[in-house]
Amino acid sequence: MASKYTEQDKAAAYVVLASNDGNIKRTARETGIPDGTIRSWSRKWEQDGPPMLDDLEEAAGDFIDHADRTRWKAIKVLDHKIKDAKPSELIAVIGVLTDKIDRARGLALNRVEHVHALPSAQEMAETLGVALQGVLQAARERQEEIVEANVIDVEAKELPAGS
Numbered sequence: 689m690a691s692k693y694t695e696q697d698k699a700a701a702y703v704v705l706a707s708n709d710g711n712i713k714r715t716a717r718e719t720g721i722p723d724g725t726i727r728s729w730s731r732k733w734e735q736d737g738p739p740m741l742d743d744l745e746e747a748a749g750d751f752i753d754h755a756d757r758t759r760w761k762a763i764k765v766l767d768h769k770i771k772d773a774k775p776s777e778l779i780a781v782i783g784v785l786t787d788k789i790d791r792a793r794g795l796a797l798n799r800v801e802h803v804h805a806l807p808s809a810q811e812m813a814e815t816l817g818v819a820l821q822g823v824l825q826a827a828r829e830r831q832e833e834i835v836e837a838n839v840i841d842v843e844a845k846e847l848p849a850g851s
Contacts, residue, residue, distance in 0.1 A: 693721070698729060699743035703751045705730060707788035751792045759785040 693701075705715040705726065712730060716723035738744055762781045807815070 693725070695739060695743050696747060697721070699739040699747035700751065701726060701729060702733060702739050702744060703747045703792050707751065707755075707791045709791070748792045752789055755785055755789045755792065759789070 701715065701719050701721055704719050705712070708714045708718070710730075712723050712726050715721075716726045719726070733739070739747075759782065762785065766778055766781065806812075
């Protein structure tokens, strides 16, 4: 069964998901794609990487254009209602759109991927085993170096009072 979503649809969803800082429900609401589908794609993207760069750049450009137009429309509408608008409402609309545009621009202009992987359990066990052997060997060598030791109890003296 062929998917009803094109690669461009998936790239557009990726851009919206990134602009929403990974919020799947909000992305589903904004794209009209079911959240289960977005969640499935998100897992796939985490595992296999994002959509093709060409599709991604095109989708990011389209998103930025649309968000820019929407932001300007919101500013114009708010400009007419500014006497009635609360500053927090103005800040929220413009700020949210600006953040989304900035995130989408980051996708379109430079793509940096960071992958962090922990060593396997076997590699960790081997590394810790080698470290433990080194500690034990150092302890044995130190024990052999100590010929005689005397423990002296010294009474702690108080420091003189400051001036």
